[in-house]
């Protein structure tokens with residue numbers, strides 16, 4: 001597979017809002033190089049399919065995101081376990097957009113990881129508000145003490161809330177009304 005060279009945009013303090021019915025999908029290989037994107041991915045990120053296929057998924061990495069979150073995501077996926085996260089992404093224009101991302105692992109019949117997938121939807125404002133504050137604190141700790149410090153902070157934060165990371169996210173992001181049905185129907189299309 002060809003690996004594209006990426007020029008990183010300069011972040012702008014401008015948000016891209018998109019419909020909660022628009023799902024953004026991508027697949028990667030085991031190293032995180034993009035192998036598939038849907039049209040919503042291109043429309044919202046501003047990159048073309050040609051630019052994205054073969055690029056590392058950190059093409060969207062926003063400097064406001066703590067490294068600890070991606071560490072948790074990758075640790076679960078490489079163990080073969082699905083995981084969710086709230087992510088601030090950097091579009092080609094430099095603007096940002098917040099998503100709730102459900103990551104999953106596809107395995108071959110021998111149980112080896114074949115590909116990694118992410119389904120994303122728009123994050124509601126109260127989710128953004130909570131995570132923005134948490135991530136800002138984690139990022140400040142990371143700058144001074146590295147990722148170990150921010151992971152410890154996250155652990156303390158969850159203990160204070162008497163929840164695991166998964167419970168905390170479930171509690172925060174579980175969709176209401178018709179949306180869960182729409183999401184599971186959509187996910188099955190990409191199965």
Ligand SMILES: Cc1cc2nc3c(=O)[nH]c(=O)nc-3n(C[C@H](O)[C@H](O)[C@H](O)COP(=O)(O)O)c2cc1C
Nearest residue numbers: 027028032057058060061062070087089116117118
């Ligand atoms: C299926 C999949 C989807 C991903 N989607 C995103 C994403 O939307 N935004 C993002 O910043 N990182 C995403 N990542 C994580 C990146 O691979 C990377 O770990 C992250 O951007 C941090 O960059 P770094 O590892 O270079 O520090 C995804 C990873 C996988 C496996």
